[in-house]
Amino acid sequence: MSRTRVSFFGLSFDPLNAKDAASAMAARGSQLKPLVYVATVNVERMLRRDRKPELRGLHKNAWLNLCDSRILATLARYSGLTLPAASRADIVERLFIQYIKRDDRVLVIGGSATLASAMRERFNLNDLRWFDAPHNLSADPKARAQCVDFIRNNPAPFVFLALGSPQQELIAHEAMMAGGSVGVAICCGTALKSIAGSTKPSNGFARLHRLIFAPVRRWATH
Numbered sequence: 001m002s003r004t005r006v007s008f009f010g011l012s013f014d015p016l017n018a019k020d021a022a023s024a025m026a027a028r029g030s031q032l033k034p035l036v037y038v039a040t041v042n043v044e045r046m047l048r049r050d051r052k053p054e055l056r057g058l059h060k061n062a063w064l065n066l067c068d069s070r071i072l073a074t075l076a077r078y079s080g081l082t083l084p085a086a087s088r089a090d091i092v093e094r095l096f097i098q099y100i101k102r103d104d105r106v107l108v109i110g111g112s113a114t115l116a117s118a119m120r121e122r123f124n125l126n127d128l129r130w131f132d133a134p135h136n137l138s139a140d141p142k143a144r145a146q147c148v149d150f151i152r153n154n155p156a157p158f159v160f161l162a163l164g165s166p167q168q169e170l171i172a173h174e175a176m177m178a179g180g181s182v183g184v185a186i187c188c189g190t191a192l193k194s195i196a197g198s199t200k201p202s203n204g205f206a207r208l209h210r211l212i213f214a215p216v217r218r219w220a221t222h
Contacts, residue, residue, distance in 0.1 A: 033182060038185070068087055
């Protein structure tokens with residue numbers, strides 16, 4: 001997919017809204033090409049990225065790196081940039097409603113058996129495969145390797161990583177680099193819970209306060 005990224009706060013974004021992002025992901029996933037992954041960025045992840053520079057490559061190497069924050073989108077607009085907000089929950093819901101067919105294989109890593117069952121029931125899915133991810137994923141490469149093996153051994157157009165950040169980005173990146181896997185891995189955090197109706201929206205104003213007042217000196221250069 002040919003596109004021009006937008007640089008904001010030292011990170012390159014793909015300026016797609018939820019509708020266009022879901023369409024691009026569906027087109028890529030249906031081809032069962034070598035695995036790529038989609039990352040999303042909100043204020044909290046921006047702050048984490050600056051505290052832990054080693055995580056920056058996880059977003060740089062994403063096939064799509066999307067803005068999952070109306071706050072960041074607003075700040076970008078005041079900076080003269082066009083950076084649409086693309087909510088993870090909106091993207092995921094569009095994928096399930098508009099693009100994923102009942103007999104498509106869908107992988108879910110993380111969450112719970114109850115969540116997987118709810119997703120099967122709501123979207124009438126016949127081949128949703130859930131993997132109960134091990135603990136300590138951030139620090140344990142062997143635990144992440146189990147997730148990578150699950151992705152490789154169950155070829156699917158869509159892989160939903162419901163693990164939180166940076167665990168989900170680490171697994172997506174390692175699965176892509178290991179080779180042998182196909183489809184699109186979506187780092188979706190709590191989005192599956194959200195569309196199942198069990199998660200409240202996050203407090204955007206608290207995140208805005210942290211963005212403005214956090215002592216991230218590096219941002220002063222941008």
